[in-house]
Amino acid sequence: EPEVTQTPSHQVTQMGQEVILRCVPISNHLYFYWYRQILGQKVEFLVSFYNNEISEKSEIFDDQFSVERPDGSNFTLKIRSTKLEDSAMYFCATNGQGFNEQYFGPGTRLTVT
C-alpha cells in the first residue's frame, strides 16, 4: 500500500540554524500539507500546497518558513532560523483531491536546543 514517508525521523539542531524536513508524497497525489504538534498540544495546520504554489498558510507559517517541491517528488519544509519554540513533531500529509482523506507520514521530531 502506498505511503507517505518523511526524513529524518528525528532532527536535533541549535537555535538559529536552518533545517529542511523532507516528505515523499504518494505518487499520484496533488495536494500537500504540513502540520505540526508541539508536545502535549493540538495538531496545528501550517501550510497547504497545490500546483506548485502555496494554497493556504496559517499565522504560524511566517517568513521563517518556506515550502517547495524541488524535483517533482520530494516536498520540503524549510525553517530558516530555528527557535526553541519550533521544537515539535512535524507531519506531512497528502491527498489526491483536496476534499479526500489526507494520508499522513510518520512525522519528523524536531528538537531545537
Add this chain to the structure above:
Amino acid sequence: KQEVTQIPAALSVPEGENLVLNCSFTDSAIYNLQWFRQDPGKGLTSLLLIQSSQREQTSGRLNASLDKSSGRSTLYIAASQPGDSATYLCAVSDSNYQLIWGAGTKLIIKP
C-alpha cells in the same frame, strides 16, 4: 473561526466494554471529518473519513457518525481491547482543505 472540541479528555474503561467518543465543531460548513489514532510519541493513523454528505462510516469494530447540522460526530468502539488504548483525535476539513483538530481523547482500556 472553526473550533473543534473533544469530550471527554480522558476515558478509562474495562476491556470488553463498548464506548463512545465525542467530537463537536462550531462551523457546520465542513468538507469532511476524519478520526485518527495516535499512540504516545508516534504518528497519526487515520481510522475513518466521513464526507459531509454522509451520516456514518464503519470499519471493523469502529463506527463513526456525523451530524453536520448540529456540529457533532461520535466514534463508537465496540468490544474494546487493551490494544485500543491510545489518543483519538478528530479533525474537520474546511473549504480550504486544511484540517482543524481537536485536542483528543486519551483512552485507556484496562485488562
